[in-house]
Amino acid sequence: MAGTDSTAKKTGAAAINAPAVILVKPQLGENIGMCARAMLNCAVTDLRLVAPRDGWPNPAAAAAASGATELLDNAKVFDTTQEAVADLTYVLATTARGRGMVKDILDPHAAAREIHKHNSANAEQKCGILFGCERAGLDNDDIALANAILSIPLNPGFTSLNLAQAVLLVCFSWLSAENPFKPAAAPEAPAAAEQQNDAPASQAEIETLLKHLESQLELNNFFRSAEQKPTLLRNIRNFFFRSAPTRQDVRTLHGIFKCLTGNRDWK
Amino acid sequence: MAGTDSTAKKTGAAAINAPAVILVKPQLGENIGMCARAMLNCAVTDLRLVAPRDGWPNPAAAAAASGATELLDNAKVFDTTQEAVADLTYVLATTARGRGMVKDILDPHAAAREIHKHNSANAEQKCGILFGCERAGLDNDDIALANAILSIPLNPGFTSLNLAQAVLLVCFSWLSAENPFKPAAAPEAPAAAEQQNDAPASQAEIETLLKHLESQLELNNFFRSAEQKPTLLRNIRNFFFRSAPTRQDVRTLHGIFKCLTGNRDWK
Numbered sequence: 001m002a003g004t005d006s007t008a009k010k011t012g013a014a015a016i017n018a019p020a021v022i023l024v025k026p027q028l029g030e031n032i033g034m035c036a037r038a039m040l041n042c043a044v045t046d047l048r049l050v051a052p053r054d055g056w057p058n059p060a061a062a063a064a065a066s067g068a069t070e071l072l073d074n075a076k077v078f079d080t081t082q083e084a085v086a087d088l089t090y091v092l093a094t095t096a097r098g099r100g101m102v103k104d105i106l107d108p109h110a111a112a113r114e115i116h117k118h119n120s121a122n123a124e125q126k127c128g129i130l131f132g133c134e135r136a137g138l139d140n141d142d143i144a145l146a147n148a149i150l151s152i153p154l155n156p157g158f159t160s161l162n163l164a165q166a167v168l169l170v171c172f173s174w175l176s177a178e179n180p181f182k183p184a185a186a187p188e189a190p191a192a193a194e195q196q197n198d199a200p201a202s203q204a205e206i207e208t209l210l211k212h213l214e215s216q217l218e219l220n221n222f223f224r225s226a227e228q229k230p231t232l233l234r235n236i237r238n239f240f241f242r243s244a245p246t247r248q249d250v251r252t253l254h255g256i257f258k259c260l261t262g263n264r265d266w267k
Numbered sequence: 268m269a270g271t272d273s274t275a276k277k278t279g280a281a282a283i284n285a286p287a288v289i290l291v292k293p294q295l296g297e298n299i300g301m302c303a304r305a306m307l308n309c310a311v312t313d314l315r316l317v318a319p320r321d322g323w324p325n326p327a328a329a330a331a332a333s334g335a336t337e338l339l340d341n342a343k344v345f346d347t348t349q350e351a352v353a354d355l356t357y358v359l360a361t362t363a364r365g366r367g368m369v370k371d372i373l374d375p376h377a378a379a380r381e382i383h384k385h386n387s388a389n390a391e392q393k394c395g396i397l398f399g400c401e402r403a404g405l406d407n408d409d410i411a412l413a414n415a416i417l418s419i420p421l422n423p424g425f426t427s428l429n430l431a432q433a434v435l436l437v438c439f440s441w442l443s444a445e446n447p448f449k450p451a452a453a454p455e456a457p458a459a460a461e462q463q464n465d466a467p468a469s470q471a472e473i474e475t476l477l478k479h480l481e482s483q484l485e486l487n488n489f490f491r492s493a494e495q496k497p498t499l500l501r502n503i504r505n506f507f508f509r510s511a512p513t514r515q516d517v518r519t520l521h522g523i524f525k526c527l528t529g530n531r532d533w534k
Contacts, residue, residue, distance in 0.1 A: 038432070043422040066427050109443065153443065155310040160333050165305070168432055169439055176376060176420065198369055213523070222526040235519050243510025246369050252502050256480070259489040260527035 017119040019092075019174060020046040020128035021167060022084050024142055027053045027134050033064030033072065034164035035131075040068040042171035047075040048084045048128070081130065081142045088128040090118045093138055093146035094166060096159060104148040108170050111150045112177030129170055134163050201250040206240055209250050213257055284386040286359075286441060287313040287395035288434060289351050291409055294320045294401050300331030300339065301431035302398075307335040309438035314342040315351045315395070348397065348409045353471040355395040357385045357511075360405050360413035361433060363426065370509050371415040375437050378417045379444035389466055396437060401430050408497075411504045412470065414511055468517040473507055476517050480524055 021039055026032050026049060036047055049056060056077045062069050078084040085091050092111055093103075106114060115127045130146060132138035143149065152161065152169055161169070214233065223229040245253065288306055293299050293316060303314055316323060323344050329336050345351040352358050359378055360370075373381060382394045397413060399405035410416065419428065419436055428436070481500065490496040512520065 037427060040425045041421045041428055041432075043424075068425065068427070107443065152439075154308045154439075155442075157310075158307045158335065160304060160335070161308060165308075165432070165435055168435065172421075172436055175422075176374065217523065217526055220526045220529060222522065232519070235515060236523070239510065239512060239516045239519065243506065243512075245506060245510075248502065249369075249506045252499070252506065255489065256484065256503070257527055259484055259487045260524055262487060262529070 017116075017123065018042075018044040018046065019115050020048055020088065020126065021171070022048040022050060022081070022128050022130045023052070023133075023163070024050040024081050024084075024130055024138060025053060025133040026163065029054055029058030029060030030064040031134060031163045032058065033061035033066075033068075034162075035167045036061070036065045036068040036071040036075075038164045038168035039171055040071055041168070042175040044171045044174065045071055045074070046128075047071045049075055049077045050081050050084050051079060052077065053133075081145055085128055085130070085145055087126060089122075089125040090115065090127040091130065091146045092128070092148055092150040093130045093143040094132070094150045094152070094170065095138055095143065096151065103143075103146065105151050106148055107151065107153050108173035109177060111148075111170065112174040114148070115174060116177055131163060131167060199247050201245050201247050203241075205247065205250050206245060209253055209257075210237060210240060212254070216257065216261055284383075284390065284393075285309075285311040285313065286382050287315055287355065287393065288438070289315040289317060289348070289395050289397045290319070290400075290430070291317040291348050291351075291397055291405060292320060292400040293430065296321055296325030296327030297331040298401060298430045299325065299342075300328035300333075300335075301429075302434045303328070303332045303335040303338040303342075305431045305435035306438055307338055308435070309442040311438045311441065312338055312341070313395075314338045316342055316344045317348050317351050318346060319344065320400075348412055349470075349474065352395055352397070352412055353469070353474065354393060355470050356392045356467040357382065357394040358397065358413045358470060358508075359395070359415055359417040360397045360410040361399070361417045361419070361437065362405055362410065363418065369505065370410075370413065372418050373415055374418065374420050375440035376444065378415075378437065379441040381415070382441060383444055385467070392467065398430060398434060407501060411501045412508055414508060465513050465515065468512050468514045470508075472514065472517050473512060476520055476524075477504060477507060479521070483524065483528055 021035065021044060023032060023035060026035075029052075032049065032052065039045065039047060052058065054060075056075070057072065061072050065072055076084075092106065092114075111129070118125050118127055129150060130138055130142055132142065150170065152166060154161070213236070217223065223232055240253075243249075288302065288311060290299060290302060293302075296319075299316065299319065306312065306314060319325065321327075323342070324339065328339050332339055343351075359373065359382075378396070385392050385394055396417060397405055397409055399409065417437065419433060421428070480503070484490065490499060507520075510516075
């Protein structure tokens, strides 16, 4: 896990069970850096490198990591894939195809569920995901070490992900399968005045608006016949209730209707 | 959709309902190319550009597209976001935060479900997703055009996606929400569907309504000062786009506005 205070702050406690990402024989340092960046976006911090082609550390990696350099500083380097996965209890091998191996093939969502299931069974368990080198992917000996295959279903007519993009999709699927940071949608506490403007209008406030509108439409012969009136009114009410106006919206609509009537007849 | 045989082969007929990706004021051609590559991986082919900074076409885009150049050749370029979304019936604005706007905030999975839902209701409907420029994202006037906000929940301690990565995550969520390569049911006859009263209005239809409303409000001195006008207009636009009016609703609103003006000045 994260070694420094600063990384701990960035990743948060929620990343404890994040899977390890194991890059097997990665070629370009730049790609390793971009993988680190993709991982940290998803609170995945355990980066492992198997025999990186250009040695380690690699300044090109840091340059491409956009601030996720602490993952690189903490990256563990191994000579073989076997050593890199030694402490893991569940390992997935990312490949474009099943390669004729008799293993389950999971898409990123199924893989995320499987990882969470393993972690739920025992918080001490640690999962990992293997990614092969840019040129040729994983070789069969690497895949043989995995419990299952992870395959990203893409457009069969155009499958062209780079390494960091594959890492991003897999890590994001993990993050969002059981998002430890939800609910993200909760807005920040707004200022008091803003809070009022954003507050949904009450049914009574909408009703008052619609009553005013109805009487004005009546005055201007909108409802051509008594028969049509109920249907037309229902359509209007449906629209305004369905649109869930805020208090500010209701004030604006009063203003609009009043203005359109030449500011005369609106009560 | 795809203009050439070759793109048609790459994307397949199944991508008919893929959402449009609208890049608003993108800066680097390289990023546009990487977005095209990300999209085509996910069988998303309708790329639209609003006022690309360095003009169009841009050789840097083709160089970065890794073979997805036909999306670039077929990209449509617009001067304004408004024009770019005119034919769309459901538009999402991708932002990191809700920006205090009163709109639903969807994560990529919820957004994908919503898009599929719109397409299932009527195969002729077309959805789109707005992405802002690399430096500053979307501005509030762009967001006001959207039905809802799309926000990608990431590690709050480190959120650092580039444009193409955001496009990839959103498009992949769409692709994997309902695999478009499954045999699709025959679409309904469009003529009949279009006549349905409960079909959503297109952005252009709402725009026409709002233009009429704006000119009428202008005539009647609704906008007391030039300073207030943009904010008031944005509030109005936000309300009407957010409320997702049907075609029938738009007709009714035309009728209401026309009636309130005494049936005189509405054009």
